[in-house]
Amino acid sequence: MRTWTWWAGAAAAVIAVGGAAFAWGDHERNRAQAMAAMVDAGYSGALRSAVTDLDSLRSALASASMIADPDSFRRHLADVEKYAYAAQLDMARIPDGGPDHRVNQELHQIDLDAAHWMVTDADPHSASVQDALRRAYQTVVQLEEHLQPIAWHSGPVVDGKTGTELAPAVRNALARIQASAVPRSRAASRTTASAVKDPTPWVRRAEQVAGQRIDKPTVREVRDPRNGSYVLVTGSAAGRPVRIEFASTGALASYRWARPTGKAQVDLADAAGVASRWLQRVGLSNMVRTHASQVDGIARFTYQPVVQGVPALDASCKVVVALDNGQVIGFYDRGKWPPKSLPPALHPLSERDLRARLGPQFHVQEEQHVLAEDPNGKWVQAVAFDGTFGGSDEPYRVVLDVTTGHELSIERLT
Amino acid sequence: MIKAKRAISAWALVLAAWMAAEVSLPTAATQAFTARNLIYGSTGYDVDELQGRLHLLGYYWGRIDGIFGWKTYWAVRTFQYNFGLPVTGEVDMRTKIMLVKATPNWNPKMDFPAGASGSSSANSRQTATASDTGGTLISGDRFTHGIDNLSASDLNLMAHVVYGEARGEPFEGQVAVAAVILNRLHDPRFPKSIPAIVYQPGAFDCVNDGQINLHPNREAMQAVIDAVNGWDPTHGALYYFNPAKTSNAWIRAQPEVVTIGHHIFAI
Numbered sequence: 001m002r003t004w005t006w007w008a009g010a011a012a013a014v015i016a017v018g019g020a021a022f023a024w025g026d027h028e029r030n031r032a033q034a035m036a037a038m039v040d041a042g043y044s045g046a047l048r049s050a051v052t053d054l055d056s057l058r059s060a061l062a063s064a065s066m067i068a069d070p071d072s073f074r075r076h077l078a079d080v081e082k083y084a085y086a087a088q089l090d091m092a093r094i095p096d097g098g099p100d101h102r103v104n105q106e107l108h109q110i111d112l113d114a115a116h117w118m119v120t121d122a123d124p125h126s127a128s129v130q131d132a133l134r135r136a137y138q139t140v141v142q143l144e145e146h147l148q149p150i151a152w153h154s155g156p157v158v159d160g161k162t163g164t165e166l167a168p169a170v171r172n173a174l175a176r177i178q179a180s181a182v183p184r185s186r187a188a189s190r191t192t193a194s195a196v197k198d199p200t201p202w203v204r205r206a207e208q209v210a211g212q213r214i215d216k217p218t219v220r221e222v223r224d225p226r227n228g229s230y231v232l233v234t235g236s237a238a239g240r241p242v243r244i245e246f247a248s249t250g251a252l253a254s255y256r257w258a259r260p261t262g263k264a265q266v267d268l269a270d271a272a273g274v275a276s277r278w279l280q281r282v283g284l285s286n287m288v289r290t291h292a293s294q295v296d297g298i299a300r301f302t303y304q305p306v307v308q309g310v311p312a313l314d315a316s317c318k319v320v321v322a323l324d325n326g327q328v329i330g331f332y333d334r335g336k337w338p339p340k341s342l343p344p345a346l347h348p349l350s351e352r353d354l355r356a357r358l359g360p361q362f363h364v365q366e367e368q369h370v371l372a373e374d375p376n377g378k379w380v381q382a383v384a385f386d387g388t389f390g391g392s393d394e395p396y397r398v399v400l401d402v403t404t405g406h407e408l409s410i411e412r413l414t
Numbered sequence: 415m416i417k418a419k420r421a422i423s424a425w426a427l428v429l430a431a432w433m434a435a436e437v438s439l440p441t442a443a444t445q446a447f448t449a450r451n452l453i454y455g456s457t458g459y460d461v462d463e464l465q466g467r468l469h470l471l472g473y474y475w476g477r478i479d480g481i482f483g484w485k486t487y488w489a490v491r492t493f494q495y496n497f498g499l500p501v502t503g504e505v506d507m508r509t510k511i512m513l514v515k516a517t518p519n520w521n522p523k524m525d526f527p528a529g530a531s532g533s534s535s536a537n538s539r540q541t542a543t544a545s546d547t548g549g550t551l552i553s554g555d556r557f558t559h560g561i562d563n564l565s566a567s568d569l570n571l572m573a574h575v576v577y578g579e580a581r582g583e584p585f586e587g588q589v590a591v592a593a594v595i596l597n598r599l600h601d602p603r604f605p606k607s608i609p610a611i612v613y614q615p616g617a618f619d620c621v622n623d624g625q626i627n628l629h630p631n632r633e634a635m636q637a638v639i640d641a642v643n644g645w646d647p648t649h650g651a652l653y654y655f656n657p658a659k660t661s662n663a664w665i666r667a668q669p670e671v672v673t674i675g676h677h678i679f680a681i
Contacts, residue, residue, distance in 0.1 A: 092605035095615030108602035224649055224671065243586060243647070254645060258585045269451035292455030295551045296632060300643055318643045332644040365488040395484035413484050414560050
């Protein structure tokens with residue numbers, strides 16, 4: 001009797017534990033399935049939204065091509081811009097694991113063209129505009145027709161796969177679309193690095209930049225097919241790694257000495273003086289300081305080059321100063337420099353005309369003649385208005401082209 | 415002889431004290447303003463006082479927070495213009511003396527804008543104290559202000575990615591990861607915002623394994639600041655991978671740009 005009871009109890013316990021384990025496993029399986037279905041829905045949604053937005057973009061491009069009334073033309077261009085942007089966002093949600101296709105690049109160009117035509121009041125009759133619209137239309141039709149079968153094939157898009165597992169399939173499909181719809185781009189070449197034949201001048205120059213001896217220096221010439229060649233000097237200074245890059249012309253491109261910084265002892269204004277003198281020492285003399293910040297005992301100063309007394313807004317370099325002893329520990333140059341002389345501005349608008357283009361809620365505190373880049377990357381003379389936005393009293397900068405009066409940028413000042 | 419030396423020393427001390435009194439600020443100023451010059455970006459009690467005095471004169475209308483920002487800069491310029499000083503926007507000794515003379519009735523208790531309470535002034539003083547140790551851009555483990563066109567939220571997200579992906583890498587390698595995110599932001603093939611880039615499916619491992627939710631350290635935040643300020647050790651790389659951890663043939667086929675730490679950066 002007692003043995004029987006023991007066996008019955010053990011069996012009941014096994015059934016109870018097994019049942020609980022089964023219930024838990026079933027619950028977990030259901031949860032995992034629900035999660036997978038949700039992810040699947042997200043990916044399917046992205047693909048199907050892309051198809052819908054491409055279809056709307058196709059209609060907007062057709063409408064813009066077929067109407068010459070300026071108001072309607074502008075309205076359709078606004079639609080083109082809107083749907084091209086939406087389609088780009090949809091494409092970004094597709095799990096392709098890193099795009100080597102250029103679908104988004106094409107959509108971006110269409111978006112950019114539409115914005116440019118709106119800003120410049122492009123003539124709907126213009127042959128170049130019509131040609132660009134026709135090409136954009138053909139591209140979008142191809143994209144839509146190739147994406148549609150992927151988005152609407154029977155069964156779930158993910159089909160039990162993870163996003164990572166799915167990525168190669170999606171990427172291949174998009175690559176096929178690109179092959180038929182988008183002109184092929186040249187494959188990027190590999191960057192190569194080799195030892196410099198005579199490293200001594202580079203090491204000497206690097207030590208001049210660092211202001212101290214560089215131990216165990218390594219000098220390599222890096223050939224970058226996209227950015228040109230540069231010389232990289234690495235080593236250590238006072239036991240801490242240092243890295244300095246020079247353009248092939250010999251100009252300093254970047255410098256960083258990675259050392260810990262102690263308690264701030266040097267004042268920001270004094271550090272600014274150190275930074276200016278250091279810039280002169282490395283051969284960058286005609287610069288103006290435009291911004292400064294300090295975090296954790298490190299000050300960073302922004303400098304802009306000055307062309308015939310006019311600062312170039314869209315070109316800047318940064319100098320990093322350690323506030324524990326006022327040593328320059330970093331320099332970064334964005335590699336963008338303005339022309340040596342001011343670009344011509346034959347019929348500049350008056351200050352009054354330019355101010356008339358500012359909204360009533362913008363209260364100007366300061367205006368400054370500057371050089372800036374237009375949307376095509378061309379340097380133009382401009383006026384920067386710094387002031388506050390009435391609604392929030394926040395500082396903003398509005399930059400207008402001095403010749404056309406077109407807005408070049410609006411930036412919240414930080 | 416010794417007496418003569420003592421007398422000369424005493425006279426020298428008296429003379430030095432008199433000269434110091436002549437060249438120093440008036441009494442009210444010496445109680446507060448220090449000798450340091452103030453420029454855009456300066457922080458601390460000197461800026462507090464500067465803002466308070468400019469506010470008393472009606473030139474400054476922002477918060478008295480001890481941070482020399484744009485509003486303080488414009489107020490200084492207007493003050494300098496109206497008082498016949500060189501308009502630089504920087505506060506040197508001459509500007510301080512003129513400011514002290516123009517605000518003889520100022521005292522530190524006035525340091526709050528109209529409508530604000532005394533306690534808010536105390537709060538702003540705390541902010542100013544924090545600013546001395548880096549509180550202008552970072553407070554605690556968070557960015558509180560944006561840089562250029564990136565918001566504080568963007569910078570925080572980037573710091574999380576840098577910490578999740580590259581903690582333990584050399585500082586330069588951490589900057590490189592942040593630079594890759596920024597390079598993607600400027601490449602039309604990628605999404606147009608930092609969150610969309612970070613959360614693009616399969617783009618970053620730390621998003622998949624949840625390490626993005628770890629709190630970044632100061633080094634990761636400094637790396638983000640350096641990348642946003644223009645340091646790109648990768649020269650435009652769009653991808654990176656750890657060759658010891660990836661078997662993805664596609665990423666390995668991308669043209670390599672540079673190797674930093676354990677990561678290979680590619681375009």
